[in-house]
Amino acid sequence: MDPQRIQDHPAFRQLASERTRFGVGMSVAMAAVYFAYILTIAFWPRLLGLPLWSGTVITWGVLIGVGLIALGLALTAVYVRRANTRFDYLNQRLLEEVQ
Template identity: 75%
Template sequence: MDLKTIQDHPAFRQLARERACLGVGMSMVMAAAYFAYILTIAFRPRLLGHPLWHGTVISWGVLIGVGLIALGFVLTAAYVRRANSRFDQLGQLLLEDLQ
């Protein structure tokens, strides 16, 4: 079995395509959210400097920053769930077909 045989297999092509699409999509979501946050800090810092409610020292910027970190965890969990289900199925199908 050589590399060309594996690369030409339909299950491998589907696995590679699905992984790439999911990875690029999730990366774009995270990058867009992060850059929106950074651009808001750069150009409209007062929006993020407002306190959550009267009398607190915690601002909206802190809450949104924590939300960005949580978004990273959620996207990672979604990717792992997809990898452990669909991607593992395609990998197993590929192994069975190539043996």
């Protein structure tokens, strides 16, 4: 198989484009949420130090930090699902058309 032939194929360009757009979009979303958290720490730390409710030692900062970790896991799961469905389908179609 000639690599240039694969790279010139419309199905490859579609696959590469979709993967890039999806990956960049998810990366930007995660980075925006993370930087919002960091900026809150920098400019409004009292908010993150407030307890969730009266009498608890758990603060909003802890809850939001755990939420960031959960968001990262959720975005990873969404990407894996997309990769195992749409991207695998496009890859299989490309291989069939190139051979």
